[in-house]
Amino acid sequence: xxxxxxxxxxxxxxxxxxxxxxxxxxxxxxxxxxxxxxxxxxxxxxxxxxxxxxxxxxxxxxxxxxxxxxxxxxxxxxxxxxxxx
Numbered sequence: 286x287x288x289x290x291x292x293x294x295x296x297x298x299x300x301x302x303x304x305x306x307x308x309x310x311x312x313x314x315x316x317x318x319x320x321x322x323x324x325x326x327x328x329x330x331x332x333x334x335x336x337x338x339x340x341x342x343x344x345x346x347x348x349x350x351x352x353x354x355x356x357x358x359x360x361x362x363x364x365x366x367x368x369x370x
Contacts, residue, residue: 291368294368295368298361298364298365298368301361301364302361302365305354305357305358305360305361308353308354308357309354309357309358312350312351312353312354313347313350313351315350316343316346316347316350317343317347319346320342320343320346325338325339325340325342325343
């Protein structure tokens, strides 16, 4: 691999790392914003309200976005470790 190719790969990894940091910081707000725009319930009084109003989907979406952010962070770490001399 030439130094130009290595430099290009490092630049792309740096861009992916910045995108990963932004997704990690603001990723959870995406399902919450979608829920707010869809007029989903904002106050849950009991477990029965949680189940009958489908508000549990908000919590599931947030958890899935957190897992996706974690996976993206790990992928960036593995990619940068692989390029280290």
